[in-house]
Amino acid sequence: MNARILPYVLILPVTIFLCLFFLYPFILVAQLAFTTGAGFTLDNFREVVSHWKFPISMRNTLLLAGIVVPVQLALALLMATMVTKMDKGRDMVLYVWTIPLGISDLAAGLIWLAIFEQSGFLNTMMGALGLVERPVNLLTFQNPVLVFVAIALAEIWRATAIMLVILVAGIGLIPKEYYEAAEVFGASPWKRFVRITLPLLRPSLQTALVLRVILAFEVFAVVQALGGTLFPVLMGETYAYQFDLLNSGAAAAMALIILVISIAATLVILRVLRVPKGATI
Amino acid sequence: MTDATATAAPATDTRRAGRFLYLAGVVVLCAWVIVPIYFLLVNTLSSPDTVNSFPKPFIPDFDLGSLAFFAKFAGMLTALKNSVIVAGMTMILSILIGAPAGYALSRFDFAGKELFRLLILLTRAFPLPLLALPLAVFFIRTGLDDTTFGLALVHTTLALPFAVLITFSLFSGIPIELEEAAWTLGCTRVTAFTKVVLPLILPGITASAIFAFVISWNEVFAAAVLTIENRTLTAFLLQNLDTSPLHLKFAGGFILVVPALIFIFAVRKYLFAMWGIANR
Amino acid sequence: MTFRKGVIGAASGLTILMSGAAVQADVLFWSTQAKPVEEAQAMREQVLAGAGQAVDYQPNDDGPFLTRLQAELQAGTGTIGVLGALEGSFAAMNPDDLVDLDDLGLMSSSETFNDLARMGTDNLQYLPWMQASYIMAANKEALQYLPEGADIDALSYDQLIAWAANVHEAVGEAKFGFPAGPKGLKHRFFQGYLYPSYTNGVVRTFASDEAVTAWEKFKELWTHTNPASTNFSFMQEQLLSGDAWIVFDHTSRLAQAFNERPDDFVAFPAPAGPHGRGFMPVLAGIAIPRTAPDMEASKALVAYMMKPETQIATLRATSFFPVVDVEFPDDMPPAVQAAGAAVAKMSAAADANPGLLPSGLGDKGGDFSRVFVDTFERIVLAGHDIRAVLDDHKGQLSAIMEESGAPCWAPDAPSEGACPVE
Numbered sequence: 001m002n003a004r005i006l007p008y009v010l011i012l013p014v015t016i017f018l019c020l021f022f023l024y025p026f027i028l029v030a031q032l033a034f035t036t037g038a039g040f041t042l043d044n045f046r047e048v049v050s051h052w053k054f055p056i057s058m059r060n061t062l063l064l065a066g067i068v069v070p071v072q073l074a075l076a077l078l079m080a081t082m083v084t085k086m087d088k089g090r091d092m093v094l095y096v097w098t099i100p101l102g103i104s105d106l107a108a109g110l111i112w113l114a115i116f117e118q119s120g121f122l123n124t125m126m127g128a129l130g131l132v133e134r135p136v137n138l139l140t141f142q143n144p145v146l147v148f149v150a151i152a153l154a155e156i157w158r159a160t161a162i163m164l165v166i167l168v169a170g171i172g173l174i175p176k177e178y179y180e181a182a183e184v185f186g187a188s189p190w191k192r193f194v195r196i197t198l199p200l201l202r203p204s205l206q207t208a209l210v211l212r213v214i215l216a217f218e219v220f221a222v223v224q225a226l227g228g229t230l231f232p233v234l235m236g237e238t239y240a241y242q243f244d245l246l247n248s249g250a251a252a253a254m255a256l257i258i259l260v261i262s263i264a265a266t267l268v269i270l271r272v273l274r275v276p277k278g279a280t281i
Numbered sequence: 282m283t284d285a286t287a288t289a290a291p292a293t294d295t296r297r298a299g300r301f302l303y304l305a306g307v308v309v310l311c312a313w314v315i316v317p318i319y320f321l322l323v324n325t326l327s328s329p330d331t332v333n334s335f336p337k338p339f340i341p342d343f344d345l346g347s348l349a350f351f352a353k354f355a356g357m358l359t360a361l362k363n364s365v366i367v368a369g370m371t372m373i374l375s376i377l378i379g380a381p382a383g384y385a386l387s388r389f390d391f392a393g394k395e396l397f398r399l400l401i402l403l404t405r406a407f408p409l410p411l412l413a414l415p416l417a418v419f420f421i422r423t424g425l426d427d428t429t430f431g432l433a434l435v436h437t438t439l440a441l442p443f444a445v446l447i448t449f450s451l452f453s454g455i456p457i458e459l460e461e462a463a464w465t466l467g468c469t470r471v472t473a474f475t476k477v478v479l480p481l482i483l484p485g486i487t488a489s490a491i492f493a494f495v496i497s498w499n500e501v502f503a504a505a506v507l508t509i510e511n512r513t514l515t516a517f518l519l520q521n522l523d524t525s526p527l528h529l530k531f532a533g534g535f536i537l538v539v540p541a542l543i544f545i546f547a548v549r550k551y552l553f554a555m556w557g558i559a560n561r
Numbered sequence: 562m563t564f565r566k567g568v569i570g571a572a573s574g575l576t577i578l579m580s581g582a583a584v585q586a587d588v589l590f591w592s593t594q595a596k597p598v599e600e601a602q603a604m605r606e607q608v609l610a611g612a613g614q615a616v617d618y619q620p621n622d623d624g625p626f627l628t629r630l631q632a633e634l635q636a637g638t639g640t641i642g643v644l645g646a647l648e649g650s651f652a653a654m655n656p657d658d659l660v661d662l663d664d665l666g667l668m669s670s671s672e673t674f675n676d677l678a679r680m681g682t683d684n685l686q687y688l689p690w691m692q693a694s695y696i697m698a699a700n701k702e703a704l705q706y707l708p709e710g711a712d713i714d715a716l717s718y719d720q721l722i723a724w725a726a727n728v729h730e731a732v733g734e735a736k737f738g739f740p741a742g743p744k745g746l747k748h749r750f751f752q753g754y755l756y757p758s759y760t761n762g763v764v765r766t767f768a769s770d771e772a773v774t775a776w777e778k779f780k781e782l783w784t785h786t787n788p789a790s791t792n793f794s795f796m797q798e799q800l801l802s803g804d805a806w807i808v809f810d811h812t813s814r815l816a817q818a819f820n821e822r823p824d825d826f827v828a829f830p831a832p833a834g835p836h837g838r839g840f841m842p843v844l845a846g847i848a849i850p851r852t853a854p855d856m857e858a859s860k861a862l863v864a865y866m867m868k869p870e871t872q873i874a875t876l877r878a879t880s881f882f883p884v885v886d887v888e889f890p891d892d893m894p895p896a897v898q899a900a901g902a903a904v905a906k907m908s909a910a911a912d913a914n915p916g917l918l919p920s921g922l923g924d925k926g927g928d929f930s931r932v933f934v935d936t937f938e939r940i941v942l943a944g945h946d947i948r949a950v951l952d953d954h955k956g957q958l959s960a961i962m963e964e965s966g967a968p969c970w971a972p973d974a975p976s977e978g979a980c981p982v983e
Contacts, residue, residue, distance in 0.1 A: 003389075006385075006389070007385040007388075007389035007391040008385075008391065010381040010382060010384060010385035011381070011382045011385050011386075011397060013377075013378045013381065013382070014378055014379060014381075014382040014401070014441060014445060015397070015400075017378055017434075017437070017438065017441065018400060018401070018404055018438065018441065021416070021434055021435060021437075021438040022403075022404045022407075022412070022438050023400075024415070024419070025412040025414075025415035025416050025419070026403075026407060026412060028415040029407075029411050029412055029414075029415065052935070052939075078306075079310060082303065082306060082307060082310075085303070086307075090553065091549050091550050091553070093307060093311060094549060094552060094553075095545065095546055095549045096311045096314055096315060097310065097311070097314055098491070098545055098549070099314055099315075099318060099542060099545070100314060101491065101492075101495050101541075101545065102495055102498070102499075102538060102541030102542045102544070102545055103318075103538055103541075104498075104499035104501075104515070104519070104537065104538075105499075106501075106519060106522075106523070106534075107321070107534040107537065107538055110321075110530060110531070110534050111317045111318070111320060111321050111534075112317065113792075114320055114321075114324060114337075114531075115317060115320060117789070117792070117804075118335075118787075118789055118802075118804050119333075119334070119335035119336075119337070119802040119803065119804055120337065121320050121337050123335070123336070124335065124336035124337040124339075127336055128336070134733070134734070135335060137734075137787070137788055137789050138789075139789050139791075139792050140788030140789045140791070141788055141791050141942050142788050157313070157314070157317065162492075165488045165491060165492070165552070166447055166450070166488060168484070168488075168552055168553075169447060169450075169451060169484040169485050169487070169488040169552060170450050170451060170454060170484075170485075172484050172552075172553060173451065173454035173455060173481065174454070200454065203387075203449065203450035203451075203453035203454060204447075204450040204451075204454075206450065207446040207447060207449065207450040210402060210446070211402075211405065211442065211443065211446065214402060214405050214406045215405065217406070218406075218408060224743050226792075227792075228741070228742045228743055228791040228792035228793075229741060229742060229743050229791045229938065229942075230791050230942075235408065236743075238408060238411070239408075239410065239624070242410065242411060242624070243623050243624045243627065244623075244927040244930075244931070245927035245928055245931065246627075246653055246924045246927055247927075248411075251411060252411065255407055255408055255411055258406065258407075258408075259403065259406045259407055262402075262406035263399070263402075263403070263406065266399070266402055266406075270398075329821060330821075333798070333801040333802045334802070335802060335803065350598070350599075351598075353602075354598065354602060355602070355605060355606075410624055410628070413625075413628050413632075414628050414631055414632055414635075417628060417629060417632030417633075417636075418632045418635045418636045421632060421633065421636035421638060421639070422636050426640075427640065502624060502625060502628075505621055505622070505625035505629075506625045506628045506629045506632065509589060509617070509619065509629075509640055510587075510617070512619075516625075518598075520596065520620070520621050520622045520625070521596050521597060521598045521601055521620060522598065523744070524596045524597045524795065525596075525597040525598045525599065526597065526599070526797070526798075526817045527798055527801075529597075529598050529599070533598065
C-alpha cells in the first residue's frame with residue numbers, strides 16, 4: 001500500500017468513530033453555550049464567571065490538580081522502577097498496586113469517608129494508640145486545610161495507578177543493556193534513572209501525564225464525598241447548572257471553560273515532553 | 282587485600298541498607314493500597330450496628346446479612362451479565378480501532394497529525410453526562426437504544442484515547458529498524474507487524490484492555506440513560522446506593538468492585554509480557 | 562430434514578416473538594423516588610406485585626432521570642410508561658409533555674395538592690402520589706438536657722437552641738445535626754421552617770428585619786451544630802453513629818434510624834418562632850409522558866397506585882404518607898408510627914403555620930433554592946454580615962420572581978402578578 005495514504009487509512013476508523021459518537025453530540029451541546037434562546041451571545045459565560053463560587057471552584061480545581069498530579073507522577077515513577085527490579089512476586093506486587101484502578105470514584109469516596117469521618121477508622125486507630133481522648137472531627141468547615149489534605153490523599157490513592165500502568169507498560173521496552181553498560185561505567189542508580197529511564201520513557205510519560213491531567217480537571221465524586229459543600233470544584237458546578245438549575249447553556253459554558261484549561265495544559269505538556277521524530281533510540 | 286575487604290564491607294552494608302529500604306518501601310506501598318480496601322471488606326462483612334458504631338472494629342464479625350440482601354435483590358445476575366458483555370465489547374472495539382491509530386501516530390508524520398491527537402484528547406476533556414442527551418436521542422432514532430452494543434459504542438469512545446495513546450507510546454519505544462530488518466528478511470509489512478512488533482507491545486495492549494474494561498465497568502451515567510431493560514450492574518445498583526443505609530452502601534460498593542479486581546488479576550502478567558528481552 | 566428444520570425454526574421464532582412481546586408488556590415506571598435499595602426492593606416486591614401487570618420499577622438519580630425523559634420527548638418515541646418524581650421536578654416541565662389525567666377521575670384529598678398538580682392549566686398534569694414532611698428527631702440520651710419547662714412536642718426555637726447548648730456543654734461536643742451536605746435538604750428548612758416561623762413569609766420578607774433575627778438565631782444554633790454537618794445529607798446515619806443527637810431532616814431520611822433502633826430515638830415537631838410553627842409538606846407526583854408506548858397500561862398503573870391499599874403498601878415501603886383518605890392498620894413500621902405522630906402533632910398544633918411548596922417557579926425552582934443555599938453559606942459558613950448578604954441576594958431573588966412570574970404562596974400574603982421582595 002502506498003506509504004503516503006497508509007497513515008490515513010490507519011486513523012480512519014478512530015476518526016469516524018469519534019466524529020460520530022463524540023464530535024456530533026459535542027457540537028450540539030457546545031452550541032448551547034453560545035445561545036440563550038435569542039441568538040449568539042456570550043451571556044452564559046458571563047453568568048457563569050460572575051457567580052461568587054466560580055473563582056473559588058477554579059482555584060480549588062487548579063490547586064488540587066497542581067498538587068496531586070506531580071505527587072502521583074513521582075510516586076508512579078518510583079513504583080514503576082521498584083517493580084522492574086523485582087523478580088519473584090513481581091506480578092502480585094504490581095497487581096496490588098493497580099487495584100485502585102478497578103475502584104470507581106464513588107466507591108473510593110465512600111472508603112475514604114469511612115476513614116476520615118468522626119466515627120471512622122482513623123479516629124479508631126488514633127484512639128487505640130492513645131493519641132486522642134475522643135474522636136476528632138476532621139472534615140469540618142473549621143478545618144479547610146485538613147479537608148483539602150484528606151481529598152488530596154484520597155485522590156492520590158485512587159488515581160496513581162492510572163499513571164503506573166502506563167509507565168510500567170512502557171518501561172519494559174528499555175533495553176537492559178543500557179543499564180548494564182551504565183553500571184559498568186560506574187553510574188549510580190539515580191544517574192541511571194535520570195539519564196536512561198526518564199528519557200526513554202518520554203512517550204509513556206507524555207501519555208500518562210496528559211491523560212491524568214485531563215482527568216484531574218474533571219475531579220468530582222471524591223471531592224463531593226469528602227468535602228461536602230466546602231470544596232466546590234469546576235465539574236461540580238457544571239453538574240449543578242445542568243441538573244439542579246436546569247440551565248444547559250450555563251453548564252455547556254462551564255464545560256467549555258474546563259475544556260480550554262485542559263487543552264492549554266495538554267499543549268504545555270506535549271511541548272515540554274516532546275517525543276522526537278521517528279521516536280527511535 | 283585488606284583494603285579491598287575493608288572497602289567491600291561498607292559497600293555490602295550500604296547495599297543491605299538499600300535493600301532493606303527497598304523492601305520496606307514495597308511493603309509500605311502495598312499496605313497503603315490494601316488497607317483502605319480492607320476497611321471496605323470489614324464494613325461489608327459487618328452487621329448494620331457495627332458499621333454505624335464507634336470505635337470501628339478492625340476484624341469483621343463476618344455478618345453476611347448485607348451481602349445476603351443483594352443475593353436476593355431481583356435483577357442482579359442479568360445486570361452483571363450485561364456489564365460483562367458491555368465491558369468485553371468495549372475492550373475489543375477500543376483495541377481494534379485504537380491500535381492502528383497508535384501505530385500511525387508513532388511511525389508516520391502526516392498532515393493533520395497534531396490536530397488528530399488533540400481531537401483524541403478532547404474526548405476525555407468534556408464530561409459525558411452533558412453529551413448523553415444528544416447521544417440518547419440519536420440512539421432512540423437509530424434503534425441502538427437499550428442495547429448492550431450501543432452502550433459499548435459509547436464506552437469505546439471513552440476508552441479510545443487510552444488505547445490510542447498507550448499503543449502510541451509503546452510503538453514509539455520500538456525502533457523502526459526492527460521492522461525494517463524484518464522487511465529485508467522477507468516479511469511483508471503485515472507479517473513484520475504481527476510477528477515482530479505485536480509481541481513487544483503486548484503490555485500496551487494489556488494496559489489498554491485494563492483501562493477499557495475498568496472505564497466501561499464503572500461508568501454509570503450513560504449506562505443509566507441508554508439502557509433500561511439491559512441495564513449494566515453499575516447503572517442498576519450504583520445510583521441506588523448513595524441514598525441507601527450505610528451497611529448496604531459498603532456491601533454494594535464491594536460487589537461492584539470485585540469483578541473489576543478479578544479481571545485485572547487475570548491479565549496482570551501480560552503487563553510484563555516480553556520483560557527483559559533484549560530487543561536489539 | 563427440511564420439515565424438522567422448519568418446525569424448529571417456527572418454534573424458535575415463536576419463542577422469540579413471545580419473549581419479545583413479554584418484554585414489551587412491562588410498563589416502565591421511571592422514578593426518582595424509593596431509591597434506597599431496600600425501598601426499591603419493597604416497591605417491586607410488595608407494592609407493584611399486585612398491579613395486575615408486569616411493571617419494571619427503575620429508580621434513578623435526577624440526572625439520568627431527566628436526561629432520559631428529555632431524550633424520549635425530543636425523539637418523539639419512548640419506553641417510559643409512568644413517571645414518578647417530586648412535584649418540583651414536574652413544575653419544571655412543560656405541561657404539554659404530560660398527558661392530562663382528569664379522565665381517570667382520581668384526585669388527592671387535598672385541594673392544595675390538586676391545584677399544584679394542574680401546573681397552571683385547567684387539567685391535572687400529574688396526580689399527587691404521596692407526601693412527607695420534615696421533622697426533628699432526637700437520641701433519647703439528649704432528653705435529659707431539655708431546658709426547664711420545655712415540652713418536646715411544642716418547642717420554641719429559643720428552647721431548641723438552649724437544649725442544644727446544654728448538650729454541647731454537658732458532652733463537650735456539638736451534637737445538633739443539620740443536613741448541610743451537598744445532597745442535604747437544607748434549603749427546605751430555610752424556606753418552609755425558619756422563614757415562616759420568624760417572618761411569616763418567604764419571598765416578601767426575604768430581606769426584612771425579622772429575617773435578620775432569624776439568621777442570627779440560626780447562627781446561634783449553628784455554634785452548637787456538629788461542624789461536619791457540611792458533609793451530612795442523610796441524618797439517619799448520624800443518629801445511628803451517634804455523631805448527632807438532635808437532628809432535623811426529611812422523614813424518609815430518618816426512617817432507617819427508627820426502624821433499626823426504635824427505642825433509642827424520638828420524633829417530634831419542628832419548633833415554633835414568633836410567627837408560629839412553620840412547616841412544609843413534600844409532595845411526590847405520578848404522571849404519564851406523552852411518548853408513553855402503551856397509554857392503557859400506563860393509566861391502569863397510575864390508577865392502581867392511587868388505590869388506598871396501594872397507598873398503604875407504599876407507606877410501608879417508602880415512609881411516604883398517602884394523599885387519599887385511608888384507614889391506617891395497626892402494624893405499621895416504627896419509622897412510620899413515629900413520623901406520623903410527629904407530623905400529626907405539628908399539623909394539629911395551635912400555632913401551626915403551614916407553608917406551601919413554592920409554586921409557579923417553573924424551571925427557576927433550582928435557582929430559587931440556590932439563593933437560600935448561597936445565603937446560608939455566606940452568612941453561616943463564611944460569617945459575612947447578615948444585612949449585607951440579604952440585600953445582596955435580594956436582587957437575585959427579585960429577578961427570579963419577575964422572570965418566572967410566580968405569585969406569592971402561603972404564608973406570604975397573596976399578590977397580583979409576580980411576588981415582590983420587599
